[in-house]
Amino acid sequence: MHVNRKDTRIAFYCSSLSWGGLEINTLRYARWMQDAGYQVCIYTPAGTPLHDAAVRTGIPLRKIRRNRKYLDLSAAIQISRMFRADGMHVVWFRDTRDMDVLGWARRFAMGKIKLIYQQAMQFGISKRDPFHAFRFRAIDIWVSTLDFLAEQVRTQTHFPAARIRVIPLGSDILVDRSSRDQVRSSWNIPPGGTVAGVFGRLDPLKDQLCAIRALHLLHARYPGMHLIIAGSSTRNEGNDYERMLRRHVHQLDLQDHVHFIPHSDRIHEWYAALDLFLLTSRGETFGTVTIEAMHFGLPIAGTNSSGTPELLEHGHAGLLYEPGNADELSQCCMRYLESPELARSTGEYAAQRARRLYSKEASVAGMAAVVDGLIR
Secondary structure, three states, rough: OOOOOOOOOOEEEOOOOOOHHHHHHHHHHHHHHOOOOOEEEEOOOOOOHHHHHHHHOOOOEEOOOOOOOOOOOHHHHHEEEEEEEEHOOOOEEEOOHHHHHHHHHHHHOOOOOOOEEEEEOOOOOOOOOHHHHHHHHHHOOOEOOOOOHHHHHHOOOOOOHHHHHOOOOOEEEEOOOOHHHHHHHHOOOOOOEEEEEEOOOOOOOOEEEEEEEHHHHHHHHOOOOEEEEEOOOOOOOOHHHHHHHHHHHHHHHOOOOHHHEEOOOOOHHHHHHHEEEEEEOOOOOOHHHHHHHHHHHOOOEEOOOOOOOHHHHHHHEEEEEOOOOOHHHHHHHHHHHHHHHHHHHHHHHHHHHHHHOOOOHHHHHHHHHHHHHOOO
């Protein structure tokens, strides 16, 4: 049966009040699926960063109240009625906090809506107990972004393997290096300096401190090396970690070589200004910044944990080091700095891999196949 996409309606549901990878990808996929011909609508509380970003983007919106994590049956009834009134066929969500309320909403809709969960986090413990078995039963298709996540679902839940799909996140970042010198100048980096970058929110689990310590180890040998730490503290959670990072920079006398850049929409210009990209997170399920750096063909040093080894093809598309080990990270950087050929070939291979597996086109094709299959 042929699926008429312009008559297929997809609800993107997210009750989160924050603004990070989960919310950014919700907006991104709503826009991409709209561009692919589907009717989309974002369901989110008013005044959230996601709501305001959707308004700026022009994506249709429905305001909801922030539901509770468990047994919010009144919210589920209201949401189910909204979905049916809006003629939604498929509901897409990423936040486990919304899983319970959407499961009940699907039940109240008597199966007239289909539920797609796009897995954003890895499992810490087994989910094979009756509570999780019941909770997961409402999900029609479980989308894992990497093979290692899909294997966790198969081994740590009772979710049917036939309803699991592996579809990596994609990126449509503009690869343009023309801003390189201008951006470096705005960072007060002199010509000829080597620039490494860490991008992401300022958080202990992102471990920007490891990058600062690695730079300290490298600095005697490479005094012209600079480190960019781009990102902001998590909204509404204080900035104690950021203050600690800045104190550490001063204690190591690196204040002229470590540059803190607040989050902005100019991230594609930042990649263009780098020589090396560092993924220092202690456990990154799927590093969007990693695949963006791959698209730019940057030599990457990433932590040997969670999804990063799979993204970097276990060392072929970037060097790996143990999380938190500044000495190993400095050794990875030194290998690139002392072998420009290694840096070039690794970056080129990473760019090819990103275009093949982690592009917008590849990801949208996979998600469209899921949606069309459910509609059929």
